[in-house]
Amino acid sequence: KQQQQKKNFAMAAVGDKSRLSASQQTEARRIFDMFDKDRSGRITKREFQAAIKEVSFADADATRIMMESDADGDNGVTFEEFLDALTYQTNAKGTSTRNFNKLVRLVASVHVAQNKTEELDYLEEYKCWPPPVVMVIFTIVEVAVFIHYSNVDCDNNPSLECPVSFSSPLAFRPGCREEVYRFLTYIFVHAGIMHILFNMIIQLLLGIPLEMVHGPYRVLGVYLMGALAASLASSVCDPNSNLVGASGAVYALIGAHVADLIVNWAEMPYRYVRAVVLGVLVGMDFSISIYNRYFNSKTDNVSYAGHFAGFIMGATLGTAILKNLRVEDYEVILKYIGIGIAVVGFIFALFWNIFYDYHESSCPDVSN
Numbered sequence: 001k002q003q004q005q006k007k008n009f010a011m012a013a014v015g016d017k018s019r020l021s022a023s024q025q026t027e028a029r030r031i032f033d034m035f036d037k038d039r040s041g042r043i044t045k046r047e048f049q050a051a052i053k054e055v056s057f058a059d060a061d062a063t064r065i066m067m068e069s070d071a072d073g074d075n076g077v078t079f080e081e082f083l084d085a086l087t088y089q090t091n092a093k094g095t096s097t098r099n100f101n102k103l104v105r106l107v108a109s110v111h112v113a114q115n116k117t118e119e120l121d122y123l124e125e126y127k128c129w130p131p132p133v134v135m136v137i138f139t140i141v142e143v144a145v146f147i148h149y150s151n152v153d154c155d156n157n158p159s160l161e162c163p164v165s166f167s168s169p170l171a172f173r174p175g176c177r178e179e180v181y182r183f184l185t186y187i188f189v190h191a192g193i194m195h196i197l198f199n200m201i202i203q204l205l206l207g208i209p210l211e212m213v214h215g216p217y218r219v220l221g222v223y224l225m226g227a228l229a230a231s232l233a234s235s236v237c238d239p240n241s242n243l244v245g246a247s248g249a250v251y252a253l254i255g256a257h258v259a260d261l262i263v264n265w266a267e268m269p270y271r272y273v274r275a276v277v278l279g280v281l282v283g284m285d286f287s288i289s290i291y292n293r294y295f296n297s298k299t300d301n302v303s304y305a306g307h308f309a310g311f312i313m314g315a316t317l318g319t320a321i322l323k324n325l326r327v328e329d330y331e332v333i334l335k336y337i338g339i340g341i342a343v344v345g346f347i348f349a350l351f352w353n354i355f356y357d358y359h360e361s362s363c364p365d366v367s368n
Contacts, residue, residue, distance in 0.1 A: 034107055035048070035051055057106055069082065069085035132208045135204055139204060141188060142199075143200065170188055171186050172186035172231045173243075186243050187245065195245055199250050203249070210222075210253060222253065222256045222314050225317055229345065232350070233248075234303045247307055252311065254314060263334070263335075267326060316341045319335050
């Protein structure tokens with residue numbers, strides 16, 4: 001419906017510019033910007049010539065089209081003059097605006113065709129070869145480690161709270177900062193069957209489609225950096241708590257989907273549906289997190305700081321390392337902002353872990 005509206009936008013004069021709806025004026029501005037390549041706020045004769053050539057408008061004359069739309073004769077068509085020429089069948093001098101409106105219709109049609117092509121380009125990025133194995137491999141390893149600790153801690157009978165795995169040499173313990181491997185290995189151990197079940201389902205549902213479009217290395221980078229961000233954030237915000245589970249990395253995948261939506265918005269099929277689903281998912285989760293953290297009287301062992309940091313890492317770093325099918329100027333700015341946020345957060349947490357004085361009891365010897 002939206003595409004058909006774009007095609008038919010300039011089909012008929014409405015007789016009064018004030019009768020243009022907000023959506024029509026927005027679309028008019030979008031088409032105006034397609035002519036105004038240098039973003040000067042004025043369409044020049046050269047830009048009309050470029051548009052005529054682009055859409056193959058036979059026998060069109062840029063000078064005549066300029067005369068039809070340039071009401072004040074200053075050799076530049078402003079947005080107000082652009083709207084006037086769209087709205088009225090003749091200009092103030094009584095000259096028909098027919099050729100101008102025909103050119104606008106052609107440009108609008110090309111715009112729609114380009115959008116459809118861009119969406120097809122994104123769909124074509126989904127590839128089954130090489131197969132998306134990164135999330136599958138991590139899931140298999142995490143399940144295998146869970147089974148091992150189920151045998152050790154639960155007599156092969158896992159439950160909602162067993163195995164806890166906080167005493168595992170893989171678990172993240174802020175006081176054990178010299179054992180740097182813990183900043184990542186904690187993702188392989190989980191606290192109970194519901195914990196691992198939720199994480200495995202979400203990381204497969206979100207990670208595999210992301211990997212099919214952006215490839216294994218980019219998704220692996222987001223996943224591991226999200227895990228690292230979660231452990232670093234937990235060490236800063238909850239320095240006396242231990243951390244297990246792949247939730248931080250999973251939240252990085254959610255953040256990466258947000259980044260993908262931002263940098264590939266024009267090319268993304270069903271973009272509004274994706275945005276609503278992601279918005280509802282993120283909004284509900286963070287609302288529940290805030291409630292449990294500050295208003296629920298029951299003891300809660302969830303590292304919300306880790307979840308939040310993983311999400312932020314995925315959303316910020318994702319703008320830089322995920323594929324961008326068509327780079328816009330604002331996306332380049334977002335990319336550098338994202339990198340800046342990720343780097344500043346990492347450096348702060350790194351220095352915190354170097355200089356913060358953890359109590360010796362925060363890294364007990366659990367080898368026996």
